[in-house]
Amino acid sequence: MLSRTLRKTLSSPVYRRAITSHLSSRTASLSPRLIAPPLSCAFQHHAFSTAVKADESASSSSPSSAPFVPSASRKYQYFTNVEVTPHGVAIVKFDNPTKKVNTLSFSVMREAQALWNEVAANPAVKSVVFTSAKDSCFIAGADIFDVSSVEDKSALVPVIEEALNFFLKIKEKGVPMVAAIHGPALGGGLEWALWCDYRICTDSSTTKMGLPEVKLGLLPGFGGTQNLPALVGVQKAMDMMLTGKDIRHDKAKKMGLVDLVVAPQCLESVAIQTAEGLANGSIKKSKPKAKSWMDRFIEDTPPGQYMMWNKIKEMVDKNTGGNYPAPYAIIDCVKYGLAHSSGLDKYKHEREEFAKLAATKESEALIGIFDAMTQQKKNPSKVDPIAVKKVAVMGAGLMGAGIAQVTAEKGYEVLLKDRDDTSLGRGINYMTENWEKKHKRKRMTKHQFDINCSRVTPLSDQTESWKRHFASADLVIEAVFENLDLKRKIIQQVEEVTPDHCVFATNTSAIPIASIAAPGPEVKRPQNVVGMHYFSPVPSMPLLEIIPHAGTSEEALATAFAVGTKQGKTCVVVKDVPGFYVNRCLGPILVEVSALVKEGVPLETLDKAMKKFGMPVGPITLIDEVGVDVASKVATFLASADLGKRMGGGDLSLMTNMVEKGWTGRKANQGFFTYSGKKDKKIGPEVKAYLKEFTGGKVSNMSEADIQDRIASRLVNEAAKCLEDEIIENPVAGDIGLVFGIGFAPFKGGPFRYLDAVGVSSYVDRMNGFASSLGEQFEPCQLLKDYAASGKKFHG
Numbered sequence: 001m002l003s004r005t006l007r008k009t010l011s012s013p014v015y016r017r018a019i020t021s022h023l024s025s026r027t028a029s030l031s032p033r034l035i036a037p038p039l040s041c042a043f044q045h046h047a048f049s050t051a052v053k054a055d056e057s058a059s060s061s062s063p064s065s066a067p068f069v070p071s072a073s074r075k076y077q078y079f080t081n082v083e084v085t086p087h088g089v090a091i092v093k094f095d096n097p098t099k100k101v102n103t104l105s106f107s108v109m110r111e112a113q114a115l116w117n118e119v120a121a122n123p124a125v126k127s128v129v130f131t132s133a134k135d136s137c138f139i140a141g142a143d144i145f146d147v148s149s150v151e152d153k154s155a156l157v158p159v160i161e162e163a164l165n166f167f168l169k170i171k172e173k174g175v176p177m178v179a180a181i182h183g184p185a186l187g188g189g190l191e192w193a194l195w196c197d198y199r200i201c202t203d204s205s206t207t208k209m210g211l212p213e214v215k216l217g218l219l220p221g222f223g224g225t226q227n228l229p230a231l232v233g234v235q236k237a238m239d240m241m242l243t244g245k246d247i248r249h250d251k252a253k254k255m256g257l258v259d260l261v262v263a264p265q266c267l268e269s270v271a272i273q274t275a276e277g278l279a280n281g282s283i284k285k286s287k288p289k290a291k292s293w294m295d296r297f298i299e300d301t302p303p304g305q306y307m308m309w310n311k312i313k314e315m316v317d318k319n320t321g322g323n324y325p326a327p328y329a330i331i332d333c334v335k336y337g338l339a340h341s342s343g344l345d346k347y348k349h350e351r352e353e354f355a356k357l358a359a360t361k362e363s364e365a366l367i368g369i370f371d372a373m374t375q376q377k378k379n380p381s382k383v384d385p386i387a388v389k390k391v392a393v394m395g396a397g398l399m400g401a402g403i404a405q406v407t408a409e410k411g412y413e414v415l416l417k418d419r420d421d422t423s424l425g426r427g428i429n430y431m432t433e434n435w436e437k438k439h440k441r442k443r444m445t446k447h448q449f450d451i452n453c454s455r456v457t458p459l460s461d462q463t464e465s466w467k468r469h470f471a472s473a474d475l476v477i478e479a480v481f482e483n484l485d486l487k488r489k490i491i492q493q494v495e496e497v498t499p500d501h502c503v504f505a506t507n508t509s510a511i512p513i514a515s516i517a518a519p520g521p522e523v524k525r526p527q528n529v530v531g532m533h534y535f536s537p538v539p540s541m542p543l544l545e546i547i548p549h550a551g552t553s554e555e556a557l558a559t560a561f562a563v564g565t566k567q568g569k570t571c572v573v574v575k576d577v578p579g580f581y582v583n584r585c586l587g588p589i590l591v592e593v594s595a596l597v598k599e600g601v602p603l604e605t606l607d608k609a610m611k612k613f614g615m616p617v618g619p620i621t622l623i624d625e626v627g628v629d630v631a632s633k634v635a636t637f638l639a640s641a642d643l644g645k646r647m648g649g650g651d652l653s654l655m656t657n658m659v660e661k662g663w664t665g666r667k668a669n670q671g672f673f674t675y676s677g678k679k680d681k682k683i684g685p686e687v688k689a690y691l692k693e694f695t696g697g698k699v700s701n702m703s704e705a706d707i708q709d710r711i712a713s714r715l716v717n718e719a720a721k722c723l724e725d726e727i728i729e730n731p732v733a734g735d736i737g738l739v740f741g742i743g744f745a746p747f748k749g750g751p752f753r754y755l756d757a758v759g760v761s762s763y764v765d766r767m768n769g770f771a772s773s774l775g776e777q778f779e780p781c782q783l784l785k786d787y788a789a790s791g792k793k794f795h796g
């Protein structure tokens with residue numbers, strides 16, 4: 001009988017995804033070099049400097065280490081000068097001039113102490129407003145790269161203690177403090193706001209508040225595990241901290257996270273008036289919202305708490321598979337705080353747990369993913385993309401409609417075209433139903449819903465004006481059937497009616513881009529053709545492979561990358577080879593799965609082993625979900641491509657036979673599993689009989705480790721071979737591609753981080769062992785052998 005909030009949030013797919021996929025946030029790099037020379041203020045302390053010294057070498061490569069030359073009139077590096085209004089409101093504005101976002105780096109925290117000395121010493125100050133001078137961001141959190149650059153993580157304990165002392169010190173002055181938030185207020189940024197007496201945020205769509213530390217394998221260390229539950233209640237706080245999700249202005253107001261929501265134009269003036277009102281007593285300080293009787297029972301009585309913590313633990317176990325230590329540490333800190341509510345011990349416990357988490361390999365891997373995501377946002381092209389306003393999508397099937405949806409959501413004008421009105425109608429329905437769901441779940445306002453709908457112009461061959469519409473398209477993305485002639489015919493149609501600059505992107509998973517773009521009567525502008533390989537379902541899959549062919553212009557590549565990034569995808573540029581990168585790596589796994597099934601490994605055992613390895617679903621369930629027909633086609637195609645022995649060792653008739661029987665997976669309610677209802681699946685008698693025939697009645701009791709290593713090694717080896725053959729540019733792209741493309745265990749950070757962690761040399765030995773007992777398909781690629789011999793690591 002847990003309250004609705006908790007039940008809903010813990011069982012929501014968002015929660016599950018957040019913990020298992022870690023896909024949504026972004027982070028980036030820190031700048032230890034920015035740490036200023038010791039300040040002469042009384043507050044200046046050893047802790048920040050000590051932690052920094054721990055890894056001074058990291059500073060030189062930091063992207064945020066651009067030199068800052070303070071102007072004569074500006075006193076601080078990370079804050080604008082403090083202004084004090086005639087009514088005694090001190091306005092403190094965060095402003096890191098060398099970065100797009102403000103972060104709480106060691107040096108910022110140290111400078112904050114000097115700044116506070118100035119504020120505290122001014123008797124005219126009666127209240128304080130903390131805000132940002134940047135239009136785009138309040139504070140993105142503690143500087144992640146400061147955290148990761150400290151080699152001995154126990155050195156973080158005194159650093160955080162120093163920050164905590166700072167927050168306690170600013171409270172000590174006893175003047176009311178207002179946080180005025182516009183743009184992201186995340187992690188330590190929101191924690192700063194939680195130390196204030198009043199929080200105001202703007203109603204901008206860019207304003208979001210959250211404690212996403214869990215996605216980095218960390219916990220909120222600036223008092224967040226204590227101050228957030230005290231403000232919004234334990235259940236809502238756990239939801240925020242365990243999912244790391246963003247909270248928008250309306251929900252923030254409803255749950256009591258902020259006191260007031262205003263338009264961006266009014267933020268500063270309202271904040272100043274509020275600060276004045278708090279100082280003169282005309283406005284009351286923010287108080288936690290009154291709890292419902294149910295929430296009081298759950299959060300404040302022993303039986304309620306017992307049930308609540310059991311439920312939370314159960315959900316965390318289920319959703320993390322025990323592979324992520326951070327959620328457990330968050331639970332522990334909140335429980336500890338409830339048991340030691342008075343005194344400062346709870347903060348001590350929190351920072352000690354933070355430092356322990358920061359030292360885990362899981363946190364290192366997750367920070368690696370965020371760093372990689374940030375790096376992948378940078379357009380690799382040397383030229384500017386063309387300015388795209390209008391995007392035409394050809395084909396209104398699931399892929400086309402999904403592409404149109406994410407394109408319209410990001411503000412582009414969209415033309416969605418299919419052959420006839422029936423196919424077009426299906427695509428439009430798909431999109432509007434998705435938007436309706438978002439609207440119902442309050443993730444989209446009615447206004448946004450209407451705007452999105454109005455951005456899409458449906459067109460079919462019967463629409464007389466379609467050619468006129470296409471005359472102003474800047475980018476066409478085709479998502480029609482996988483048929484070379486059809487795709488080339490579409491290019492011909494499009495080239496006739498679009499302007500010369502129009503880029504043509506083809507969404508194919510198998511046909512070489514070079515064949516689609518081969519110059520001829522159908523293709524007159526091959527330089528404009530580029531591959532954009534989306535993953536299904538497009539609205540929720542975060543990855544996009546971008547595939548130039550040899551003749552693709554830099555401008556077309558830059559444009560595809562820019563649009564893909566704006567669509568919210570993490571883009572990886574890959575070579576035009578069969579399967580590109582992600583599907584190419586999937587091929588050897590599919591073969592190995594067929595080999596293991598043939599040897600008699602039970603299907604459930606296979607799934608269980610790979611879930612334990614950290615995959616979001618096991619390979620058998622994965623095949624059923626993507627479709628046995630699709631998986632079979634990919635595997636058969638790759639087996640006939642250039643992978644040679646790396647596609648050997650299995651028996652793909654496992655899947656081709658199933659396709660013939662119509663067992664195409666979940667979509668047909670029958671694949672390896674028989675599905676009834678949303679959750680129920682079992683292995684039916686027909687499949688059992690089929691498997692008995694396929695295996696010759698063999699039953700294997702292979703160890704979990706062997707299953708995991710056999711499947712993972714074929715995947716990892718293929719990823720390394722792709723790096724060797726320059727199909728991917730670097731290990732960062734390789735990690736992101738497989739984490740976001742097939743859900744490779746995020747806490748392992750991707751295949752290359754995994755190899756670094758287990759040691760390439762021992763991995764090569766393990767593969768060689770398999771190769772001698774099972775066959776040459778396990779032979780490690782040359783790059784792995786070279787790394788093993790040299791002891792080199794893929795990441796630093």
Ligand SMILES: C/C=C/C(=O)SCCNC(=O)CCNC(=O)[C@H](O)C(C)(C)COP(=O)(O)OP(=O)(O)OC[C@H]1O[C@@H](n2cnc3c(N)ncnc32)[C@H](O)[C@@H]1OP(=O)(O)O
Pocket residue numbers: 025026027028029030063064099100101103137139140141142143144145184186187188189212213216218219220221222374375377
């Ligand atoms: C005890 C407390 C612990 C913590 O607080 S842990 C940190 C928790 N915070 C987060 O996890 C937030 C991470 N950041 C983000 O989610 C996104 O960023 C934003 C939503 C804030 C902004 O997104 P967008 O506008 O797309 O910018 P962008 O390309 O992601 O970042 C711009 C630059 O800002 C750097 N950056 C962002 N957040 C952090 C951070 N927390 N620490 C260090 N650097 C950060 C990036 O690297 C990049 O830098 P470059 O331009 O040099 O590539």
